[in-house]
Amino acid sequence: MTARKLAQPFPIVTPETETVEAAQLMAERQLAGLIVCDKDGRPYTVLPGSEILRFLIPAYVQDDPALARALDEEASDELLRKLVHATVRDLLPRPQDIDDLPIVGADATVLEVAAVMASLRSPLVAVVDDLDGEHRVIGAITVSRLLAYLLPTRPQN
Amino acid sequence: MTARKLAQPFPIVTPETETVEAAQLMAERQLAGLIVCDKDGRPYTVLPGSEILRFLIPAYVQDDPALARALDEEASDELLRKLVHATVRDLLPRPQDIDDLPIVGADATVLEVAAVMASLRSPLVAVVDDLDGEHRVIGAITVSRLLAYLLPTRPQN
Numbered sequence: 467m468t469a470r471k472l473a474q475p476f477p478i479v480t481p482e483t484e485t486v487e488a489a490q491l492m493a494e495r496q497l498a499g500l501i502v503c504d505k506d507g508r509p510y511t512v513l514p515g516s517e518i519l520r521f522l523i524p525a526y527v528q529d530d531p532a533l534a535r536a537l538d539e540e541a542s543d544e545l546l547r548k549l550v551h552a553t554v555r556d557l558l559p560r561p562q563d564i565d566d567l568p569i570v571g572a573d574a575t576v577l578e579v580a581a582v583m584a585s586l587r588s589p590l591v592a593v594v595d596d597l598d599g600e601h602r603v604i605g606a607i608t609v610s611r612l613l614a615y616l617l618p619t620r621p622q623n
Numbered sequence: 624m625t626a627r628k629l630a631q632p633f634p635i636v637t638p639e640t641e642t643v644e645a646a647q648l649m650a651e652r653q654l655a656g657l658i659v660c661d662k663d664g665r666p667y668t669v670l671p672g673s674e675i676l677r678f679l680i681p682a683y684v685q686d687d688p689a690l691a692r693a694l695d696e697e698a699s700d701e702l703l704r705k706l707v708h709a710t711v712r713d714l715l716p717r718p719q720d721i722d723d724l725p726i727v728g729a730d731a732t733v734l735e736v737a738a739v740m741a742s743l744r745s746p747l748v749a750v751v752d753d754l755d756g757e758h759r760v761i762g763a764i765t766v767s768r769l770l771a772y773l774l775p776t777r778p779q780n
Contacts, residue, residue: 486774489770489773489774490770490774492766492767492770493767493768493770493771493774494771495767496765496767496768497767498655498746498747498765498766498767499746514744514746514766515746515766515767515770516740516741516743516744516745516746516766517744518766518770519737519738519740519741519766519769520741520742520744522737522741523734523737523738523741523742527734527738528738528741528742529742531727531731531735531738531739531742532735533738534732534734534735534737534738535731535732535734535735537732537734542733542734545734546773570688574688574692575691575692575694576699577680577684577691577692577694577699577702578688578689578691578692580676580679580680580691581676581680581684581685581688581690581691582688583673583676584673584676584677584679584680584685585677585680585685585686585688586673587671587673587674587677588673589655589656589671589672589673589746590655608653608655609649609655609671609672609673609675609676610649610650610652610653610654610655610672611650611653612676613646613647613649613650613672613675614650614651616646616703617643617646617647617650
């Protein structure tokens with residue numbers, strides 16, 4: 467079994483994607499994160515949903531979430547307004563080193579996928595195909611899909 | 624809107640739950656993690672699926688996932704055998720400080736939930752009810768559910 471066969475289609479955004487669109491994708495598909503590729507389709511990073519909230523919620527409220535109770539409806543709308551006109555690029559920290567990205571080649575074995583997920587504590591790995599030296603994302607493997615594949619083969623003793 | 628109304632039922636395991644059962648829950652419900660409560664129902668920590676893989680995959684393979692290619696079917700079965708007889712307790716680091724847990728009270732506001740998720744970079748928060756000083760988990764809120772709730776109220780300009 468290779469990563470290519472386990473991979474499932476997964477929505478991809480670019481740094482230019484509007485934040486609202488990215489948030490809607492996560493909400494509709496019930497995803498905890500999205501794969502971010504540059505406009506040439508090369509994997510760039512993974513955007514966890516919590517980064518959208520980090521962008522929205524002021525640092526002093528993150529430090530003391532009880533302060534959020536004091537914010538009224540108007541303050542709340544004000545925060546959401548930050549999402550409009552923002553793009554995924556605004557949410558991303560710095561481009562990561564490719565070694566830190568949860569990415570595997572299409573020919574990676576299941577254990578290799580598991581090792582990457584384990585080592586980066588990632589709930590998701592992107593599967594990339596190498597075409598003439600260009601990396602293209604062909605899908606993704608979630609931790610639940612990997613566990614579902616691994617479990618039926620476990621010994622039943 | 625309060626955390627109580629946004630919370631959805633979520634599977635709960637205890638440190639005594641068998642690892643295989645926890646892995647099956649994640650696989651079947653397509654979850655990236657589970658809430659761990661002690662046997663009195665008090666929230667204890669969140670178990671991400673990647674921790675199961677960290678338990679399975681030897682450290683030297685996590686450090687260099689390409690080594691996983693060299694593992695044959697037999698070595699792979701050997702790894703999976705580690706899951707049998709292991710319990711969730713074996714996968715957990717140390718009990719965390721309650722302040723580090725993604726937990727909100729049932730009466731928390733949506734922004735308070737968002738602040739906790741943002742500050743802990745968590746894709747999930749457990750919602751607890753306080754009954755006579757005893758915390759009971761009544762459900763959980765995922766980042767995608769929170770975004771789905773927040774988005775319809777965004778300004779359309």
